[in-house]
Amino acid sequence: MDAGGEAVGSVSGGCVEGAVHELCQEVVRTGRPVRHTFGHSDADAFAVGLSCGGTIEVFVQPILPASSGTGDVTRPAVLAAALEAVRRGEPVAVARLVDGGTGVFAVFEDRVLGGHGVTDSLAEVVVAEARAMLDAGLTGLRTLGCGEEEAVVFVEAHTPPPRLLVFGAVDFAAALTRIGRFLGHHVTVCDARPAFVTSRRFPDAHEVVVDWPHRYLARTRVDRRTVVCVLTHDAKFDVPLLEVALRLPVAYVGAMGSRRTQQDRIARLREAGLRETELSRLCSPIGLDLGARTPEETALSIAGEFVALRRGGSGLPLAGTAGPIHPAGRAGPIRLPAHS
Template sequence: MLDIAEELHRWAAEGRDFAVATVVAVGGSAPRQPGAALAVDADGTAVGSVSGGCVEGAVYELCAQALRDGEPVLERFGYSDDDAFAVGLTCGGVIDILVTPVRAGDPVRPVLTAALDTAARGGAAALARVVSGPADLRGRALVVRPDGTTQGGFGGHPELDRTVAAEAAALLDAGRTGTVEIGAEGSRCGAPLTLLVESSVPPPRMIVFGAIDFAAALVRVGKFLGHHVTVCDARPVFATRARFPEADEVVVEWPHRYLERTEVDGRTVLCVLTHDAKFDVPLLRLALRLPVAYVGAMGSRRTHLDRAARLREVGVSELELARLRSPIGLDLGARTPEETALSIAAEIVADRRGGSGTPLTGAHTPIHHDGGSGPGPAGRIGSVA
């Protein structure tokens, strides 16, 4: 439901009653992923989508029914071959839909409204809702924020609240949406529990220092990967919107001064392309001490050795220096700015996902890794005993 947060937040502010249908899980081919939502208000107005067309009518009726009786509903829809073809699901598929009524006076309304408010403002929050489990927990929800504060809960089960908060916080940190299974022992209420956790997070930041031609290519790749991209350079003749039209921000400022004042977090990636000691040393001295996901610096191996020596001279420790990816990027034999940008992006993804960067052909390592942080695919996430 957080994917249509802006509209639903407006509905809530206007005092409207509504029901929201959210994709919980998909199997086979399906056009929308977990977290996709369709909502219907008491006047019959609908927003959003859960399937691309073929089951929208049935889901609309489920929402209308939930508004009338006030009960959440979990429904599974399977696609026939004809239906699948009609909506582009060439292999067919199955989707599970959770329908939650949000009416005046419902205990869950303030919790959902809080999550919608945060998401509508572009803030970060995770919303955990019960998909299946004991009857007294259905319709319950919990909001978790990055600072660890929560709102809502599961009806007098504080240990369950703590367990769910920890699971939701982990998904929020990774920017992921999916289901979490909690066993009977872990639920503390004598029965297994399935929860849908939706994460609303701002795009991760990529800050590119150095307004060079390689930076222009990296901006394009960074945007393709879903980053909010900033280019920073102290030279106004080079740091211009005309040279970097695809960047979200172009900042003319000394790099280390900008980094001192801007917000970064555990998903931020810093790419230093200046390879000029007067910029690099004060910048990297600061960058290597920040809780960011990735710090990389461009330059030859000789430049790297000189840079490392200069950083040691200004007090950078060996532990801090070990965080630096330099020379930046994976060994792809890159020559052009675009190839170099691909090399850098590949290293960022491998670092985030726990990949080795080695060819998959002939390897015996997993193709997909469960660890890592950052934006990821939605789906079934894991379980807690």
């Protein structure tokens, strides 16, 4: 919200917008940040329409121009640099101290901006945690400490879309590229057969690659969010490809095929020298048990499995489970010893 009261964006899609707008107006008047929680047991919750049983925590921070002569003059510059990185597609994490300090960090893969308001020792802890969260594509609150010093930090990770690498130019791959793009992945389809892997066959893929799958995977960029789906179910493609995939730091490796195919594949991979810990990472037969028959249903089954793995879901019907639908994602206190 700007000084004139005009708002951009939303917090919850409707139920707390009015109350948050009032908080913003208060922060503009006072120049002091405010942290407020709306919970289902609060009287405020019913006043703002939050009677669904959830909890929303809001942190409102004033951003004053450097020319104002008040506040932390480095903060606008730090946030401007972070916004420019997001515009360019460069990974960046913005770390705000919401308790125990007022500093703002822009943490890049190779540099750090800002960080005033805490000691150098605590700043090192904040930067290390922000980099770890950036690497994993995570956003959330963290309680961090160094010696006797402690702070609560909100880290926003802005990363390029996670990659979905689909190997095998088959009908199942075409359906999987559609759902992968819908889920926000950058989708690549790779196959060694130029007659099959074309943009016309895979219009929803961001890129199509004609190459031997194992050779392409060995040279392309991956990270801990990357999803690898092997749909060729042909040993001459599968085994060399999985030798590479199961040794990479990726989020998910799944391979299509029958249970008999999987037994043969595992035997071949053992002969190739893969360890049991590496073999245990392979999800095969690929996908959740949905009774899927069509390529589209199979793609839904595969996507359900890698989403559940990424988010820590059980894959079970919610009606048969208990507890929060969205478990709290906060980590416990992360503390490093103070420097001697």
